[in-house]
Amino acid sequence: MTEKITNRKIIEILEKNDKYCSHGDTVNYADPPKVFENCEGSFLFDENGTAYLDWQMWYSAVNFGYKNKRLADTMHKQIDTLPQLASQYLHKEKVDLAEIICKYMEEKYGVKGRVHFNVGGAQAVEDSLKVVRNHTGKTHQFAFMGGYHGRTLGASAITSSFRYRRRFGNFADRAEFVPYPYCYRCPYDMKVETCDTYCHKQFEKLFETEYQSVWDTKAKESEFGAFYIEPMQGTGGYIIPPDGYMEKLQASLKKRNILLVADEIQMGVYRTGKLWSWENFGIVPDIFVFGKAITNGLNPLSGIWAREELISPEKFPPGSTHSTFASNPMGTAVALEVMKMTQEEDFGAQVNKTGAYFLKQIQALKSRWKVVGDVSGLGLALRIELCEKDGYTASRELADRMFNEGLKGDLLVGDKKYGLVLDIGGYQKNVITLAPNLLISEEEIDLGIHLFEMLLRRCGAE
Incomplete structure (x- = not known):
């Protein structure tokens, strides 16, 4: 501890942290950790x-x-009724929450889909990877430089920072990382006023010949199952893409039967002024992943929405993925109240x-x-x-x-x-x-x- 601490209670907490807690989490970036x-x-x-x-x-x-009193009251009420339940059983809050998310997509975008719940954001990303692999048979994905999708092994493979993979051996399924349109510090040293989305043109060039390694020109097939995006980058620095970029990207992917997966874990639930951040950019993803603010941080809950043809019971049958705490009643009850609260005005x-x-x-x-x-x-x-x-x-x-x-x-x-x-x-x-x-x-x-x-x-x- 480089900074002098005088409060005895805080000293004891820090000493116990030094002795008993793993320092593998981000708490220990600070010296001393803040209490x-x-x-x-x-x-x-x-x-x-x-x-x-x-x-x-x-x-x-x-x-x-x-x-937040309204959300805290909801949690207290759930504690007094059904605070816990094995995820193999149903409860009303789960299906009502899934219905709200699915009806939003049906009524606003005319797309039918289903929701699968998990606990943390990275776990939901893992579930989305299973849906992608199951549907496409592909183990490789595109992702953006500067993108962050979590630190489980699967999520680390599509997160651009090598720092999160360095200690854990070879990642054979590591994503192909594509430059994000970071206009203030353009990776191609272009100017947004005159570049005509040059970065998207560079992505398109990958499909011109098989020797670019992502496309079989004879079979008209890609080695890549999906492109994982944060529509507005989070950990990468809250970067907003230029007008039209995301629409062009989705058009390129649709032409090659490559799925678009939007990670809404940081930017979802009205952070960007809309329920989902992708709604700002003229696209509708095939899958999107959510978590964090869906429960206001009160009880961990995450999930994915996927198009019906990707996640129907016939396509993604019972047992395809599982977590003991998925769709837990505490999380789904609070998330349901969050959705109701934001829809009232x-x-x-x-x-x-x-x-x-x-x-x-x-x-x-x-x-x-x-x-x-x-x-x-x-x-x-x-x-x-x-x-x-x-x-x-x-x-x-x-x-x-x-x-x-x-x-x-x-x-x-x-x-x-x-x-x-x-x-x-x-x-x-x-x-x-x-x-x-x-x-x-x-x-x-x-x-x-x-x-x-x-x-x-x-x-x-x-």
Whole structure:
């Protein structure tokens, strides 16, 4: 522990963590790890009662605020009725939740499908891989550079970071990674105003000849079963693709009978102003994966929606995949309430209005600080690139310092101390990715901007 801690209770927690807990999780990125004791709305609280405004809300899992009363009441009610049940049996909440998701797809997009539930996001990604392999007979997939789909073995194979695979041997089914249209730092050094989606043209070239290794020109068949996408990249830095790109990509895939799988684990459930982020980009995937915010982080639940022809009982029969805690009553009850809550009003319009206000504030931030590079956002998924004083060269050092300083909880506003919880993403780990409470107030947004500027000054930014 490099930072001096004086609170005896916290010292004991940290000592036990050092002795008994695996350090294989991300808790131990920080030194010392941060300990929180309470939460409410947009805030976390430490042992001293110091409020930390949370700009990342548990990696976009707590979209509706900590201790959301309506959702907490739903959970308490479920505890008193049917808190647990083996996943081989049915309960009403499971089928009602599946019905809402499926009817949404039928009524809005005219596509019939089914839902399969699991527990965590990576497990749902694994289930989707089974559906893809079962339908196509292919073991290889396309995925994007900068994409993140989880850290189980199957999900790691389609996640671009070698860091997550390095310790675990050869991945024979590793995805073919394709450059994502990251226009601010274009992998082809093009300009979005004049490139005419050059990156998509490069993808199309893969199918011109068999010697590009992905296409048999005689059999008209690809070695690849699906293309896994985050329509708006999450861990990669909350990157928004240019207009028309995703539509062109889906057209290319349909022409070759390659499935499109959308990972909605971070960006789903109104983070981008729509129920599913892919709805912003003119596409309808063959499969999409969801989790995290579907229960507001209260009880783990994830799942996939797939088109009927991919997941019908004849195609994907009982026992094709299984988890003891899949479709658990606690998770499905809360998720059902989340879906009902967001359907009672134009929730997307509310998110977009708040997001527009937040984006305006970070655009003003850019005008005041040389080190703030690209800023952008969709709904309440926003990004701030931290750079050197040239406004472009990525500064991981500044991002790391601000992250750590924000967790000290000693930013004085009036006579009250605050902290600011940040999350860092991006290809060069210089992007502050913002996933605030979807119910955040304008006053809380203003407070966050003030705290962020205090951190910039403390870290010596220009």
